[in-house]
Amino acid sequence: MRLTQEIIAAKRDGAELSDADIRQLIEGLSEGHVTEGQAAAFAMAIYFQGMSAKERVALTLAMRDSGTVLHWDDLPGPALDKHSTGGVGDTVSLPLAAAVAACGGYVPMISGRGLGHTGGTLDKLDAVPGYDTQPGVGLFHKVVREVGCAIIGQTADLAPADRRLYAIRDVTATVETIPLLTSSILSKKLAAGLNGLVMDVKFGSGAFLPDYGEAQNLARALVDVANGAGLPTTALLTDMSEPLASAAGNALEVAYALDHLTGRRREPRFHEVTVALGAEMLLLGGLAPDAAAARARIEQAFASGAAAERFARMVVALGGPADLLEAPQKHLAAAPIVKPVFPEAAGAVASIDTRAVGLAVVALGGGRTRPQDPVDPAVGIVELAGLGDTVGPDRPLGIVHAREEAGLATASERLRRAYRIGDAAARGPLIAERMTERSSV
Structure with missing residues (x-):
């Protein structure tokens, strides 16, 4: 075991850290043995020196193991999820989770809140009266098992080291570095116990990384690290040079998603991204033999009303109104x-x-x-x-x-x-x- 400052110095000087070094530092961060100053120095060393693929996997796994790791062994189908790097009018998660559930997948979606110009899935669901975005683990498991999907917020015991390190990165200008972005995103997804993950990496004027090349590098890193850590993952790079939906704002986006689910209104661009991501999830879960069949299954889930029915059941199971789809104006x-x-x-x-x-x-x-x-x-x-x-x-x-x-x-x-x-x-x-x-x- 090395001193923390020796590990920081090694990374500062461009050395590749061992798995043991990385795990020691992350465990120390979780337990309070590593100070905020040391964590900030570690993040800055990574910002300037980068990390090898092996180091990125080790960092992601160490962050995952800093807290509870969920297991879905009792599910009769695969646990699948999607993560978006965010944008404007991106309320895809709401109809997507329901559509995949209608096709036999199980979607334990742990989402976040918005910050800056990007909207957050949890903020949207908070606009639904009674909907509990922070249920206990027992209720979360029950809803996923019985309904097929549940969209909730991150619990305090999932990847807690990430939460502490992110707060330090946020005030030390080290957020925008791919190794740390990758480990932050994937540690939480790995802690969710998934069998497959699809990444929606945005580029364009509304994206976190507007430059296509930077978004491409992030997507490549996410796919490589996730698969290296044992989580089958694919990524789609999607355009955010205009709002994905024609609505932006929490209750307004919920109403938009309900219109999409019920067929009252389906805009082509939003629908295409939703179907494409859903098809990738089905492929990863072994729920369709090929891309064409996967797309057809997702399209049918919307056309038949099966996706809308799953969403309605999820809302009720988590405390929301039973008639939200039929009468959103009563509740939003x-x-x-x-x-x-x-x-x-x-x-x-x-x-x-x-x-x-x-x-x-x-x-x-x-x-x-x-x-x-x-x-x-x-x-x-x-x-x-x-x-x-x-x-x-x-x-x-x-x-x-x-x-x-x-x-x-x-x-x-x-x-x-x-x-x-x-x-x-x-x-x-x-x-x-x-x-x-x-x-x-």
């Missing part, structure tokens, strides 16, 4: 001010600063800039224009749902600035790349 909070925002000049949408659209929702109170900030579930923007849409006096950029006039004014100005009107834009591919396991990590 509504903002008192609803006004369209028109562009200064008519024309086609040439580009969108999607991050700015998300920040317009934050300005309304629908997101947070600090973890402790409250969130207003009722506010947001609907009918967001997409790339190539013609906007003008008869077609707004979006319709703002606001709590008060000051928020409306700020969000409206942010929304106008987010859109560039000019020549019609040609969309790139929605799903740009699919990554699978390589022969070695």
Whole structure:
């Protein structure tokens, strides 16, 4: 066993750490033997020196083992999940989990809250009255086993070392480094005891990593490390150069997801990403023989109403209203001010600063800039224009749902600035790349 400072110095100087070194440091972090200063120095050393594939796997496994690891041995089918790196209008998790459950998968989805311009799945579900996003492990297991899916928040005993290290990274400018991003994301998924994972890695103006090359590197790292740690994983790189859905804001996105589940409205881009991710989950779980059959099964789950039925059962099992799908307006909070925002000049949408659209929702109170900030579930923007849409006096950029006039004014100005009107834009591919396991990590 080496001194903590010796391990830090070795990484600082570019050496490859042993599995034992990494496990010792993470255990020390969990138990309080490693100080915040030492953890910050360790993170900064990784930021500048990077980590080998072997080190990344060891770090992810050590973080996983810092707390409880769930097991799903009693399930009659595979435990499957998906993780998105986030964006605007990305409420895919709600219909996706239900559709996969309708196809025989079991989806114990442990999700997070939004921060900055990206929305969080838990914030959306908190907009559903009575829905318990923090049930005990016993209820979580019961709902997954009986319904096929449950979407909840991270419990305190899942990968606790990640929570402590992330807080240190957040204040030391070491969040954006692929080895630490990878271990942070995957340690929680490995602790969830999954049999298969699909990563939705975003690129474009609304993504955490806007640059395609950086997103590609993250996707490759996630797939390689997850598979190296024993979790079969694939990744799709998907476009976030415009909002994925035409709605952004918590209750508004829940209503959007309900419309998708029931067939009241299904937008092509949102539907395509949902079906593609669902098909990958079925393939990983051995629930379909090939990609075409997997897609057909997910499509049928939506078309038949089976996905909607699973979602309704999940909501009730976790304390929500039984008639949420049929009468969402009875249960979802509504903002008192609803006004369209028109562009200064008519024309086609040439580009969108999607991050700015998300920040317009934050300005309304629908997101947070600090973890402790409250969130207003009722506010947001609907009918967001997409790339190539013609906007003008008869077609707004979006319709703002606001709590008060000051928020409306700020969000409206942010929304106008987010859109560039000019020549019609040609969309790139929605799903740009699919990554699978390589022969070695």
